[in-house]
Amino acid sequence: MGKAFSTVAGTTCMQAVVEPCSRGGRGKGDVAWQADQITPASLTHMLQKGGAIPSDVNVKSLEKKAFGIGDGLLSIMYRLDVEYDKDQKDAEQSDEDTPWPKTIVAKVTPPQLKPRIIGELLDLFKCEVDWYGNRMPERSGMQAPKTYFAAHGGYGRYVLLMEDLAPRKCGDQMQGISANDVQGAVKAAAKLHAKYINQVTEAPETKGWVRRQDDAVFYDLVRTKYDQSLAILDEARYNVFGTDAKDVPQFIAYAKLINDNYKDKLLPNCLKDCKRINAHSQWSSSINHGDFRGENIFFPEEATQEPIVIDYQAVKEGIPVQDISYLMVGSMTTEERRKGEVELIRAYYEQCKQSGWADVTMEEILLQFQHSLWGTACLLVVAQADTSGADSEKGKLLFKTGFQRMEEALKDWNVIEAFKLRMSKVGEDGVTSKYTPDEINQSIPEHYRKALLQ
Numbered sequence: 024m025g026k027a028f029s030t031v032a033g034t035t036c037m038q039a040v041v042e043p044c045s046r047g048g049r050g051k052g053d054v055a056w057q058a059d060q061i062t063p064a065s066l067t068h069m070l071q072k073g074g075a076i077p078s079d080v081n082v083k084s085l086e087k088k089a090f091g092i093g094d095g096l097l098s099i100m101y102r103l104d105v106e107y108d109k110d111q112k113d114a115e116q117s118d119e120d121t122p123w124p125k126t127i128v129a130k131v132t133p134p135q136l137k138p139r140i141i142g143e144l145l146d147l148f149k150c151e152v153d154w155y156g157n158r159m160p161e162r163s164g165m166q167a168p169k170t171y172f173a174a175h176g177g178y179g180r181y182v183l184l185m186e187d188l189a190p191r192k193c194g195d196q197m198q199g200i201s202a203n204d205v206q207g208a209v210k211a212a213a214k215l216h217a218k219y220i221n222q223v224t225e226a227p228e229t230k231g232w233v234r235r236q237d238d239a240v241f242y243d244l245v246r247t248k249y250d251q252s253l254a255i256l257d258e259a260r261y262n263v264f265g266t267d268a269k270d271v272p273q274f275i276a277y278a279k280l281i282n283d284n285y286k287d288k289l290l291p292n293c294l295k296d297c298k299r300i301n302a303h304s305q306w307s308s309s310i311n312h313g314d315f316r317g318e319n320i321f322f323p324e325e326a327t328q329e330p331i332v333i334d335y336q337a338v339k340e341g342i343p344v345q346d347i348s349y350l351m352v353g354s355m356t357t358e359e360r361r362k363g364e365v366e367l368i369r370a371y372y373e374q375c376k377q378s379g380w381a382d383v384t385m386e387e388i389l390l391q392f393q394h395s396l397w398g399t400a401c402l403l404v405v406a407q408a409d410t411s412g413a414d415s416e417k418g419k420l421l422f423k424t425g426f427q428r429m430e431e432a433l434k435d436w437n438v439i440e441a442f443k444l445r446m447s448k449v450g451e452d453g454v455t456s457k458y459t460p461d462e463i464n465q466s467i468p469e470h471y472r473k474a475l476l477q
Contacts, residue, residue, distance in 0.1 A: 056132045056180040058087060058101055066105070069184060073172035076107070076123050083108040087129075097138045097147060097336060102187065103127040124171060130183040139179025145241065146234070147336035148181035153232045154335040155183070162228050163310070164214040164378075166331045188331060191324065194317025197417075197424050199356035202363030204322045207330050208315070209347050209371040216309040216343035217378035221299050223310055223340040234339035236308050237294045246285050249401055252408035253282055260407065264422040271426050273433040278404055280442060281397050288446040289397070295453030299340075304454050306342070306391060307380070313337025315346040317354035344388055345395035347371055352399055357431040365474045368392065372475075385475050389467050390458065393436045394445055400429060441466040 055065040063082040070076045086104040104126055111123050132148075133139055142148045152175040154160075160167035168185040175181045194200040223229050223236075234241060256278070258268045268275060281289065295301055297308040312319075314337045321331040351360050351367060368388060375383045403425050433439060444466055448456045464472065 054174050054176065054182060056176055056182055057134070058089070058099065058129070058131055061085070061087060061101070061103065061129060061131075066103070066184075069172040069174075069182070070124075073170075073184065075171035075184075079109075080123070081108045082106070097133055097142045098130050098334075099133055101129045101131070103129055124186065126187040126189075127171065128168070128185045128187050130181075130185065132180050132182070136179075142181075142336070143177070143179045145244075148179070149175045150232070150234070150338050151183065151335045152181055154338060157228045157232070159228065159335075163218060165211060165312070166329050167335070168331060168333060185333075188321045188333075191321040191331065193319065193321050193333075194354055196317040196354045197420060199359055200317045200354050202355070202359055202367060204320075204330075205351060205355060205363070205367055206370050207322065208320050208332075208350060209367055210374045211329055211332065212312065212315060212346045212350075213371050213374035214378045215312070216346070217375045217380040217383075219310045220307050220343070220380045220383075221297075221309070223308060224299065229310065233310060236297055236340045237300055238339075239290075239294055242290055242293055245401065245405075246290060248405050248408075249285065250282060252405045253278055255408055256404060261426070264407065264419050264426070266423050266426050271430045273439065274400065274426055274430045277397075277400055277433055277439055277442070280439060281400060284442075284446050288449045291453030292446075292449045292455065296449075296455055301452065301454050305457055306387065306455070307383070308340050309343040311337075311339050311341040311343070312346050313339050313341075315350045317350070320350075342391050342395045343375075344371070344392045345398055348392045348395045349399050352396065352428055352432040353425060355428075357428055360428075360432070361435065365471070368471075368475060386458070386463060389471060389475060390441075390463070393438055393441050393466065396429070396432060396436065396438055397442065403429060435468070436471075437466065437468045 053060070053065055054069060055061040063085055066085060067076075067080075067082045070082070071078055071080075082105055084106045087101045088104075089099065089101050105124065107123060133142070152173045155167075155170045155173045159165070168188055170183060170185050172182070172184040194204065219226060219229060223233055261268045261271070296304050297306050298304050299308055312332065312335070314334055315332070319332060319334045321333070323330060347368070351364060355363075372383065372385055372388050375388075403422070407422055444462060445455060448458075448462075450456060458466070463476075467476070
């Protein structure tokens with residue numbers, strides 16, 4: 024309660040009082056937290072501090088253009104076209120191997136109060152800055168944009184200055200991503216997961232700042248928000264998104280089942296059931312990207328390149344394969360997922376083994392892929408409660424597509440019956456008892472067992 028109160032009060036005061044009073048008086052040494060604070064002077068300061076340009080070079084002029092407005096509630100993005108007061112080839116301190124950035128993507132504080140409070144309360148802004156501050160792109164193997172400057176100022180303030188990834192393009196979630204593109208993404212995720220398998224709280228570069236799986240405060244906040252959000256998801260609300268509730272009976276039943284089991288079974292299972300916490304657990308934990316979807320992945324133009332992944336606000340310790348289930352169900356058409364998912368799961372499993380996850384089993388991958396879909400369902404329920412999702416045709420279509428794809432995945436993967444079995448196996452310590460061969464057969468549909476467990 025103390026942190027929540029101080030965060031809400033401090034962020035509200037910063038936005039309503041401090042920032043309006045301080046505008047117009049910013050000097051060269053200031054960090055720009057918002058778009059209107061990005062000036063040649065402030066940009067010079069940040070680029071010099073981040074080592075992107077020498078101390079004797081200044082930004083002469085810049086042009087700002089917003090993009091992606093409305094696609095992400097917890098950030099606002101600008102493309103900056105920059106001119107300097109010197110030409111690099113004429114500057115004494117220039118390094119021809121590291122050209123000064125002429126086009127920069129700036130990710131800055133959202134203007135609205137609500138996302139600022141959410142981002143600060145859940146440490147989302149700090150997490151993304153810490154990802155780059157701890158050199159995770161180089162250490163983890165997950166390709167990310169080159170970052171010229173990153174800072175978190177508290178009270179919902181943060182800024183990232185990153186390379187412009189054009190001409191690469193991110194995936195289109197509604198159109199759906201091809202199995203070929205998804206295969207590159209799941210292999211990249213497998214390398215990240217394998218590197219930190221059961222080591223998130225021990226590795227020096229992740230210790231202390233990555234959200235732990237046993238963060239009870241976080242999961243209790245999720246439970247409260249989920250309960251409130253589900254209460255408004257009635258037939259009329261589905262209609263807002265162009266969805267007939269009669270077309271998504273599995274999703275409706277699953278959403279209720281999650282809520283009914285959250286406090287007594289699902290919450291303790293989330294907090295306690297991993298090998299790092301309980302030696303007798305059968306499940307591993309690792310770093311999750313946390314929002315591993317098509318629009319956060321920039322796919323390569325050449326087959327020899329790896330995808331570049333953005334948006335590290337939701338990084339956490341959790342079920343490794345949750346990144347994969349979230350990507351495949353949310354960012355592929357149902358037809359494309361069904362056509363390619365066996366090979367995609369096999370590619371993920373093999374890359375995990377090659378990258379050092381020595382004791383990974385296909386049984387764990389399949390059971391956890393299936394179980395982790397509760398997180399995708401939870402996110403859909405919570406996100407629809409934010410009215411901004413219904414304010415645009417794109418937003419409405421995004422939710423309609425999400426409900427439909429989840430409905431089909433729940434049927435394909437026998438998720439409701441498997442979830443009921445999983446919850447029945449959760450002991451008083453929150454740990455799932457070992458699956459017997461019969462229980463594996465009961466949970467995993469025959470199609471996947473025949474294709475992946477032989």
